Amino acid sequence: MRIGELAERAGTSTRTLRYYEERGLLSARRNSSGYRDYDEDDARLVREIRALLGIGFDLEETRPFVECLRAGHDAGDECPASVAVYRRKLAEVDACIDRMQGIRAHLVAQLDQTESAHAAGERADRPTTPAAFAAATLPDPPEPRCALTTGPLTKESR
Amino acid sequence: MRIGELAERAGTSTRTLRYYEERGLLSARRNSSGYRDYDEDDARLVREIRALLGIGFDLEETRPFVECLRAGHDAGDECPASVAVYRRKLAEVDACIDRMQGIRAHLVAQLDQTESAHAAGERADRPTTPAAFAAATLPDPPEPRCALTTGPLTKESR
């Protein structure tokens, strides 16, 4: 199949597939007229990449999975390198959840405060400014902090 | 005080402060030689911005807080616009936590699976590929998804 069909079937764009090739994650035979030619294995590979991106992996992190599949394994996570990435990601996600929950608590506290200020006569105690509170309550989480942004956009989700 | 001192006291850089001014979040008198001149209120303002960025707000979202402070309020979140941002952020954070927990569960499941495959004779059932699993378990969370990346770096944290 040609690049357009693969893109459509993977719910992405041709540009994206060329980009993956550029990054060494995907490769393609060429037909007589120089067009890229893909097969079902390539489709699986792209779906794997997209799925991993979708749960917050970055492109480089999908590489072990891709190589695992290309090495002939049935699943991209059958190789130790992939499992290692899983573990790293799990730690990251746990850290992120902790951080989010801290922030959530902070937001709720601030909202409670302004709310009770309105309920009472505009003069509930304001023990801390939001800035001071944030600084005190969230003491600079370590290095990587959170990530996991908008994820890959499928062709339909635009 | 001049820009360097304010930057140091806010744990950030002069470039950052000029950037905030460029974005209309900060303003400065000028002394006789054209240098920016800040006072304590400006320092508070910058600390507020930094604190909010630190908990995942983007710059635009800090604007209501800044304007609230500049309007003479004791705290940046005393104004309805700020509270609205709090509420939006809380919803975002909640959505993000949900998503993270879904991803966490997915990762744990995958890890359990490869682990038990190793424990048994390399042939535990593999009901789904990771890609298929991800697609099925995480059915395309709505629009904004997660964010809340590395947050602002204080001058010391580098």
Add this chain to the structure above:
DNA sequence: CCTGGCCTTCACGTCAACGTCAAGGTCTAC
């Protein structure tokens, strides 16, 4: 033969929140 729809390779644009020069003015200390 021509139109339209694929495909090809460059190569620059995007977004946020700044970092990092560069070229030059100002002020303080010695």
Add this chain to the structure above:
DNA sequence: GTAGACCTTGACGTTGACGTGAAGGCCAGG
């Protein structure tokens, strides 16, 4: 008077994962 530490504006660089043209080749249908 000059070194050094500050300040000024301007403008380009960074990062990831692509988007968006431009200029042109290939091929099927009418």
